[in-house]
Amino acid sequence: MLPGEVAVISGFMDDEISTKLLEMGFLPGSFVTYNFAAPLGDPICVTVSNLDLSLRIAEASTISILE
Amino acid sequence: MAGDKKLRIALAGKPNSGKSSLFNQLTGLNQKVGNFPGVTVEKRTGTFSINGTTADVMDLPGIYSLYARTLDEKIVAEIFGNHSSEFYPDEVVLIADATNLKNSFLLLTQLIDLGLPVVLALNMVDMAVKSGQSVDIKKLSFAFDVPVVMINARKGQGINELKDVLATRVNPSSRKIFSISEEVLPSVRQIKEHFKLRSDYEAYQFLQQTNSLTHLTADEKNYVHAIAKQIGFFPGKYQGAETIRRYEFIQDLLNQVIIKASNPGWKKSSHRIDKIITHKVWGYAIFFAMLFLIFQSIFAWAQVPMDLIDNGFAALSDWLDRSLPDGPLFDLISQGIIPGIGGIIIFIPQIAVLFAFISILEETGYMARVVFLMDKIMRRFGLNGKSVVPLMSGWACAIPAIMATRTIENWKDRLITIIVTPFMSCSARLPVFAILVALTIPDKMILGFINLQGLVMMGLYLLGFLAAIFSALLMKVLIKAKERSYLIMELPTYRMPMWKNVGLAIIDKTKAFVFDAGKVILAISIVLWVLASFGPGDRMNKAEETVIQQAQNERLTEQGLADRVAAYKLENSYAGVIGKFIEPVIRPLGYDWKIGIALITSFAAREVFVGTIATIYSLGSTEDPQPIRERLASEVNPETGGPRFTMAVGFSLLIFYTFAMQCMSTIAIVKRETGGWKWPLIQLGYMTGLAYLGAFIAYQFLS
Numbered sequence: 010m011l012p013g014e015v016a017v018i019s020g021f022m023d024d025e026i027s028t029k030l031l032e033m034g035f036l037p038g039s040f041v042t043y044n045f046a047a048p049l050g051d052p053i054c055v056t057v058s059n060l061d062l063s064l065r066i067a068e069a070s071t072i073s074i075l076e
Numbered sequence: 077m078a079g080d081k082k083l084r085i086a087l088a089g090k091p092n093s094g095k096s097s098l099f100n101q102l103t104g105l106n107q108k109v110g111n112f113p114g115v116t117v118e119k120r121t122g123t124f125s126i127n128g129t130t131a132d133v134m135d136l137p138g139i140y141s142l143y144a145r146t147l148d149e150k151i152v153a154e155i156f157g158n159h160s161s162e163f164y165p166d167e168v169v170l171i172a173d174a175t176n177l178k179n180s181f182l183l184l185t186q187l188i189d190l191g192l193p194v195v196l197a198l199n200m201v202d203m204a205v206k207s208g209q210s211v212d213i214k215k216l217s218f219a220f221d222v223p224v225v226m227i228n229a230r231k232g233q234g235i236n237e238l239k240d241v242l243a244t245r246v247n248p249s250s251r252k253i254f255s256i257s258e259e260v261l262p263s264v265r266q267i268k269e270h271f272k273l274r275s276d277y278e279a280y281q282f283l284q285q286t287n288s289l290t291h292l293t294a295d296e297k298n299y300v301h302a303i304a305k306q307i308g309f310f311p312g313k314y315q316g317a318e319t320i321r322r323y324e325f326i327q328d329l330l331n332q333v334i335i336k337a338s339n340p341g342w343k344k345s346s347h348r349i350d351k352i353i354t355h356k357v358w359g360y361a362i363f364f365a366m367l368f369l370i371f372q373s374i375f376a377w378a379q380v381p382m383d384l385i386d387n388g389f390a391a392l393s394d395w396l397d398r399s400l401p402d403g404p405l406f407d408l409i410s411q412g413i414i415p416g417i418g419g420i421i422i423f424i425p426q427i428a429v430l431f432a433f434i435s436i437l438e439e440t441g442y443m444a445r446v447v448f449l450m451d452k453i454m455r456r457f458g459l460n461g462k463s464v465v466p467l468m469s470g471w472a473c474a475i476p477a478i479m480a481t482r483t484i485e486n487w488k489d490r491l492i493t494i495i496v497t498p499f500m501s502c503s504a505r506l507p508v509f510a511i512l513v514a515l516t517i518p519d520k521m522i523l524g525f526i527n528l529q530g531l532v533m534m535g536l537y538l539l540g541f542l543a544a545i546f547s548a549l550l551m552k553v554l555i556k557a558k559e560r561s562y563l564i565m566e567l568p569t570y571r572m573p574m575w576k577n578v579g580l581a582i583i584d585k586t587k588a589f590v591f592d593a594g595k596v597i598l599a600i601s602i603v604l605w606v607l608a609s610f611g612p613g614d615r616m617n618k619a620e621e622t623v624i625q626q627a628q629n630e631r632l633t634e635q636g637l638a639d640r641v642a643a644y645k646l647e648n649s650y651a652g653v654i655g656k657f658i659e660p661v662i663r664p665l666g667y668d669w670k671i672g673i674a675l676i677t678s679f680a681a682r683e684v685f686v687g688t689i690a691t692i693y694s695l696g697s698t699e700d701p702q703p704i705r706e707r708l709a710s711e712v713n714p715e716t717g718g719p720r721f722t723m724a725v726g727f728s729l730l731i732f733y734t735f736a737m738q739c740m741s742t743i744a745i746v747k748r749e750t751g752g753w754k755w756p757l758i759q760l761g762y763m764t765g766l767a768y769l770g771a772f773i774a775y776q777f778l779s
Binding site: 029030045058 | 140141143145175176178179182312313315316319320323346347350351354355356359360444447448449451452453562563564565566567568569
């Protein structure tokens, strides 16, 4: 994904982290916007269910999306 | 309910929902900060009055859901899962951020299913209205079957209404929001029967997070584990499914109660600020400017009140010394206890200033961006984006710096930060460095404009910093983490700090330091005073006679004689005995017993090194460093006939003081922050070992 893009969440690839992501509002079927990355490329800032969140690339990459 | 038992209220909610502001509004100054038993999670409790009776209120750590991964979350899960706990609340206030109801309601639905009496406090309604969103409170209250109160925690609105509702003793909600799946329900009922629990969901929690619930005995855990195994229960899968179901419920509800759909453009100004704050160049420039400002204020501005305190206590001690009659008890007061208390009070300005800044950074939402900016670099070294502020503050003083690590949620990251922070060269090392550098490094210019002494000073600061980050790297490998490190966190919208919160944070931190670390500092000061003032045999008592006898042929002034007596006394005190005793150990570093005494007494605080050296070399006053330097330069090593303080000894001492944890206040604060003696002792051993090794290499290499 590139900054400014929006995608729909389809599922998760890591069981352990998925509960945490779900609780924060990363729900399958909801929209996620990639806002910008930190200057060093990691972590990144996304918006999901009207909330700005920061997460590491490693964490973000466990979320599968429909383009 | 009669007044025989106090009403216990818990505040729950997600981070950044305004929980702490509400807590401060409810309790004002009637609050105290402690730790939950056995763990280092901060426990904030307070009292306020409802209809003339007092209620205890506890501010729980901010969480999104009952499912626990971090220590903070486990504490909350445990409190709500254990009826016999002294913290089990009679009523729970759930604070929901009206601008983000969806996330706030997840925990609410869980609390309702647990059968807890909940009051929903809707915070930041004004912000939500601004964004074009309003909530149908009646419908909301009916849907959850809980009382709803609109509050503004920042302005203190709605607090009385909330108190009134709490005074009526609300009933648990009659709703059941999540239905446990058919295949596990029989087992859940079995657990419910066995433990005599109130609700199915409570029993379900036992099944879900058996190991997080610390009140269960091993037998009880085995009982639950056996049931889980029987039905092939796998928590991860069920937790995810449950969260999705709850959010479905919440989304349906929100579609009914939210009157106008929110307009996502309202966060635009926050995003615009983020463009600058997290910019490649500006982001770091602003960050370093901020650090410089903090550093400058702890280092320079706090120095004024610190000097006042220092001089005040010195004068008080001096005055008491002169006005009280002679005797060990009075000496203890004037030379042991008063300087000991002074040694605690002196840190207050630095702690207050640092926490004023940190609290403002957190309140405005900037701290989350600091983490965002620095996380990648710091993570390489086993640290966390939030470790930056404590580490930099360590250049001023390790004590407020270590207290500042509380902002780091991950226990392992926090522990590593605590352990490596004292390597940062604090301001107390400066006088020691100044004397030793002036003594051993020639005052020369390199390339015509670089002062060699200044360069060495800078090198020492750099050395401390390198020791800190490489130790962090080592700790990262050595310390086993129980919890996984996450960086899934909210970047809250920027807003003005709430000054009441800033003020209370300063008071909290200062109190915590004075009362908890202060006790240890005072105790060690007294021990050190005893060691330096008493000695074996009667040589201490005969000090004056002996010195007068020895000095018969020298023409000493009265002051010179008194200085000589003080030196003789110190030599024959227990500290002197220990100094001589450790001489074989420190000889490979190039030190003699006199330096040994200074090492021992400077354990109280590094800067004491200068004073002790002054006493032992009969210099008296330590106000002016010039005579100390000259006196030390002329000190002769009896074995070599050359000067005692050679370049090798100087460097050896400099490196020793760079690495060694020569500060009892730091040990006291680490003990407080880690909840036991284990980590401060490991840290002391590690730092002293490294200091010894470094000093040994420096001395052997240079001599």
